Amino acid sequence: MDINGWLETIPPLAVYLLVAGVIGIESLGIPLPGEIVLIGAALLAAKHTGVSPLLVGACASAGAIVGDSIGYAIGHRFGEPLFDKLGRKFPKHFGPNHVDTAKRAFDRWGMWAVFVGRFIALLRIFAGPLAGALKMPYWKFLIANALGGIAWAGGTTAVVYYLGMVAEKWLGKFSWIGLVAAVVVGITSALIMKRRAGKHQPAETADVSG
Structure with a gap:
């Protein structure tokens, strides 16, 4: 299979819309x-x-900013009970461990949790809805959301793009290796974040019960 030829058939507009x-x-x-x-x-x-x-x-920046803003509006409208319902239906993604970890980040860092959260898999999902549920002022959320979204999207794109350009002469027609490596790195980082979230919560629960 000619990977290079296949990649070139993907319309750029489809890539932008997908992102x-x-x-x-x-x-x-x-x-x-x-x-x-x-x-x-x-x-x-x-x-x-x-x-x-x-x-x-x-x-990517536009998707991050608009998506987070809609998530903020949903969280602001339905409040914290929304996470209780989602936790019962989707415990792997919205379980108490994940939600509590995100809440601790917001309690500790405030609007910085929104900015930094764009770079962390767990907080990236919770930032918008949780900021709304916790009634963070929207202007603070919007500033942190916009700056975080632009920094994350722009920075990630720039780094990967230039690394890809450098690697191009080495990978040649085997460029699919780069795509596979990117997927592996992304999945690994997500799994690491989930494991960390799971480890923190039991320890804190034990302290409270004790």
């Missing part, structure tokens, strides 16, 4: 592989497939 859509939906609070999609799009741009890295970064 904005997946990242936007993830920012609503629905667990989707936004970071993996962004990395894949940046690698496509590095492959000279007609995909612009600037537009990839812009679409």
Whole structure:
């Protein structure tokens, strides 16, 4: 199979819409592989497939900002009981361990949790809805959300794009190795965050019960 030829058949518009859509939906609070999609799009741009890295970064930023803002509105409207309902239906993604970890981050860092959360898989999903549920002033949320979204999307796109350009002469026709590596890195980081969240909560529960 000619991987290079296949990649070149993907319309750039479809890539931009996919990036904005997946990242936007993830920012609503629905667990989707936004970071993996962004990395894949940046690698496509590095492959000279007609995909612009600037537009990839812009679409990712827009998806992050708009999605988080909608998530904020949902959280503000339905409050913390929303997470209780989601936890019962989707315990793997919205279980008490995950929600409590996100709450502790907000209690400790405030609006910085929104900015930093864009770079952390767990907080990236919870930032918008939880900020709304905790009644964080929207202007504070919007500033942190916009800065975090632009820094995360722009930074990730730039780093992956330039690494892809450098690696291009080494990978040649085996460029699919880069895509596979990106997927593995994204999945590994997500699993590490979930394990850390699971480890923190039992210890704190034990302290409270004791």
